[in-house]
Amino acid sequence: MRRDGGAADCGRTAAPVEYRADELAGKAGITVRTLRFYRERKLLPPPRREGRIAWYDDHHLARLRTVIALLERGHTLNTIADLTKAFESGRDVGELLGLGRPTEENPVRLAPEELADHFEGEATAANLATALGLGYIRTEGDVVVHISRRLLEASASLVRTGVPLAAVLDSAARIRRHAEAMVDIFTTTIRAHAADADLARLRPLAKTVVQAELSMALDRGLRADG
Incomplete structure (x- = not known):
C-alpha cells in the first residue's frame, strides 16, 4: 500500500491511499485473477500506471464492492457492465440538462445495489438511462443520488404493485409535460x-390550486371507473 507524499503536515490534506492489485483484491475478498477479469470486462475504471505498476484507489475499491454486491443479488456481468455505462453517462446528462436540487424535495443517496433492490429486477440499463434523462438520478462517484425521496418511494410502490418501471417512467415524463404547462399558465396569468x-x-x-384540481379530477375518474 502506498500513500503519496507520506504523512500529511498539519493543515494539509492527506494524499489518497493507493493499492497494488494484490492489495485491492485482498481488501475486496477476491483473487487478483478475478480482479483482472473484471477490469478486462470494463467493470472498473483503468488504474493509474507508474511504469509497470498499476495503482488503484478507494474509488476502485468502492466500485469493486458494488460489482460484487450486484453479482450476489443475481445480476449478470453483462447487466452490470450496462449499468456501469449508464451511471457514467449520467454525469454528462446532468450537466447538459443543468439539473439542480429541487427546493422542496429531499434527495436520497444510495449505493447502486440499493437502488437495484428498490425495483426488484427492474433497474435495467434502459430504465436507468431514462431516469438519468429525466433528472431523477445522478451519479456522484460510486453513489447514486435520487433527486426526491417521495418520487423514489412512490415509484418503488408502483413497481411492487405490478406496474413496470418503464411504464412508471413514461407516465412521469408525460406528467411532467402537463405540470410544466400548468406552471406556464400560472406564471403567464400573474x-x-x-x-x-x-x-x-x-x-x-x-x-x-393544482392539488385541489388534481384531487377533484381523481374523484371524477374514480367515480367513472366505479
Whole structure:
C-alpha cells in the first residue's frame, strides 16, 4: 500500500491511499485473477500506471464492492457492465440538462445495489438511462443520488404493485409535460395581471390550486371507473 507524499503536515490534506492489485483484491475478498477479469470486462475504471505498476484507489475499491454486491443479488456481468455505462453517462446528462436540487424535495443517496433492490429486477440499463434523462438520478462517484425521496418511494410502490418501471417512467415524463404547462399558465396569468408580484411568494397558491384540481379530477375518474 502506498500513500503519496507520506504523512500529511498539519493543515494539509492527506494524499489518497493507493493499492497494488494484490492489495485491492485482498481488501475486496477476491483473487487478483478475478480482479483482472473484471477490469478486462470494463467493470472498473483503468488504474493509474507508474511504469509497470498499476495503482488503484478507494474509488476502485468502492466500485469493486458494488460489482460484487450486484453479482450476489443475481445480476449478470453483462447487466452490470450496462449499468456501469449508464451511471457514467449520467454525469454528462446532468450537466447538459443543468439539473439542480429541487427546493422542496429531499434527495436520497444510495449505493447502486440499493437502488437495484428498490425495483426488484427492474433497474435495467434502459430504465436507468431514462431516469438519468429525466433528472431523477445522478451519479456522484460510486453513489447514486435520487433527486426526491417521495418520487423514489412512490415509484418503488408502483413497481411492487405490478406496474413496470418503464411504464412508471413514461407516465412521469408525460406528467411532467402537463405540470410544466400548468406552471406556464400560472406564471403567464400573474405576469399579465400582477407584473410586480413575487412569483416565489405566490408558489403556495399555485400548489393549492393544482392539488385541489388534481384531487377533484381523481374523484371524477374514480367515480367513472366505479
